Amino acid sequence: MPFAYPLTGLVTLLTLIVYFWMAMNVGKVRTKLNVPAPATTGPDEFMRTLRVHENTMEGLLLFLPALWLFALSSHDLWAAVIGIFYPVARIIYARGYYEAAGKRSLGFSIGIIATGLLLVGSLIELILAAIAIYG
Amino acid sequence: MPFAYPLTGLVTLLTLIVYFWMAMNVGKVRTKLNVPAPATTGPDEFMRTLRVHENTMEGLLLFLPALWLFALSSHDLWAAVIGIFYPVARIIYARGYYEAAGKRSLGFSIGIIATGLLLVGSLIELILAAIAIYG
Amino acid sequence: MPFAYPLTGLVTLLTLIVYFWMAMNVGKVRTKLNVPAPATTGPDEFMRTLRVHENTMEGLLLFLPALWLFALSSHDLWAAVIGIFYPVARIIYARGYYEAAGKRSLGFSIGIIATGLLLVGSLIELILAAIAIYG
Numbered sequence: 001m002p003f004a005y006p007l008t009g010l011v012t013l014l015t016l017i018v019y020f021w022m023a024m025n026v027g028k029v030r031t032k033l034n035v036p037a038p039a040t041t042g043p044d045e046f047m048r049t050l051r052v053h054e055n056t057m058e059g060l061l062l063f064l065p066a067l068w069l070f071a072l073s074s075h076d077l078w079a080a081v082i083g084i085f086y087p088v089a090r091i092i093y094a095r096g097y098y099e100a101a102g103k104r105s106l107g108f109s110i111g112i113i114a115t116g117l118l119l120v121g122s123l124i125e126l127i128l129a130a131i132a133i134y135g
Numbered sequence: 136m137p138f139a140y141p142l143t144g145l146v147t148l149l150t151l152i153v154y155f156w157m158a159m160n161v162g163k164v165r166t167k168l169n170v171p172a173p174a175t176t177g178p179d180e181f182m183r184t185l186r187v188h189e190n191t192m193e194g195l196l197l198f199l200p201a202l203w204l205f206a207l208s209s210h211d212l213w214a215a216v217i218g219i220f221y222p223v224a225r226i227i228y229a230r231g232y233y234e235a236a237g238k239r240s241l242g243f244s245i246g247i248i249a250t251g252l253l254l255v256g257s258l259i260e261l262i263l264a265a266i267a268i269y270g
Numbered sequence: 271m272p273f274a275y276p277l278t279g280l281v282t283l284l285t286l287i288v289y290f291w292m293a294m295n296v297g298k299v300r301t302k303l304n305v306p307a308p309a310t311t312g313p314d315e316f317m318r319t320l321r322v323h324e325n326t327m328e329g330l331l332l333f334l335p336a337l338w339l340f341a342l343s344s345h346d347l348w349a350a351v352i353g354i355f356y357p358v359a360r361i362i363y364a365r366g367y368y369e370a371a372g373k374r375s376l377g378f379s380i381g382i383i384a385t386g387l388l389l390v391g392s393l394i395e396l397i398l399a400a401i402a403i404y405g
Binding site: 020040041044047048050051058061062066069071072083097101104111119122123125126127128129130132134 | 137138139140141142144145147148151152154155158172173175176188192195196199210211213262
């Protein structure tokens with residue numbers, strides 16, 4: 001029997017690839033601006049590149065659990081349809097923030113909305129499941 | 136058939152909401168103390184607010200896997216009964232640390248104990264499952 | 271019926287224990303070098319100890335989803351056989367980086383290769399599952 005959540009899995013993989021690309025950008029900017037590890041402070045361009053990666057890490061800890069709770073309590077296809085907005089939003093966020101701190105809002109907002117929908121959807125589905133099992 | 140781990144899912148959602156509240160507090164303190172992104176250093180109150188969020192992120196990477204490994208290898212209800220202490224502990228931790236660095240220990244300790252119980256419980260259940268399947 | 275992924279679960283637990291050990295080392299070096307929380311900058315030895323922990327956190331967000339997507343879409347045993355290289359690699363990474371920033375490459379590279387294999391394996395398995403279910 002095939003794994004029942006392949007689309008949610010593929011959205012997860014795409015998100016991880018976006019996240020890995022951001023980590024590689026931190027490595028590149030460390031070399032370009034001469035901010036060798038383990039330093040975590042430096043010129044503005046370094047800080048923005050670092051924050052893109054770190055803020056996405058912070059966001060993944062909301063997004064990935066929300067995505068999977070929604071998939072498991074609802075349906076693979078719906079989770080993937082909402083979830084696909086997240087990696088796209090984070091690419092927009094990164095490209096904006098790499099230019100200037102002021103250009104990070106659009107991508108950030110789309111990502112938060114997608115995460116919020118998954119959280120609210122999960123909450124409803126989990127309450128219904130709890131009532132069905134324990135009620 | 137309803138999702139079999141609704142209570143563990145609800146504990147996860149509650150924890151994510153606490154974590155999101157901490158992220159919003161970082162945004163607020165950035166404005167209040169004039170520490171615009173991408174800076175990650177600033178006055179003591181900023182650093183404490185930032186560390187509450189980051190330390191919780193660090194902790195979530197232990198807590199969430201431990202919670203779900205225990206739920207999946209044991210039972211939804213027991214995982215939720217132990218797990219519910221974690222988001223409560225992190226609220227106590229945050230409220231303490233927001234006041235002073237010295238007041239962060241109580242909440243931190245309760246959270247670590249809950250995480251430790253889930254880790255030890257998972258270890259026992261996983262070893263038993265490994266023996267049952269591969270032994 | 272026992273939990274079907276006990277070896278993947280045990281690799282996860284081992285990885286979490288390595289990660290927890292790194293967190294405790296940050297606490298120790300804070301005391302030793304007198305860098306009390308909430309500071310996140312300090313002498314080189316403090317920065318290296320902090321970065322070992324943080325970089326492993328960054329890596330866990332790639333590794334754990336990749337490990338579990340591969341286990342769920344392929345097999346518990348294969349996931350564990352590849353996955354076990356990761357916690358070992360991160361111990362090598364930490365021991366190197368604790369000595370000098372230049373000694374962190376070997377462990378880092380082994381960890382990235384293990385993560386990459388799990389990501390590529392998951393991608394193939396998830397595409398096959400998507401075709402089987404939706405194709």
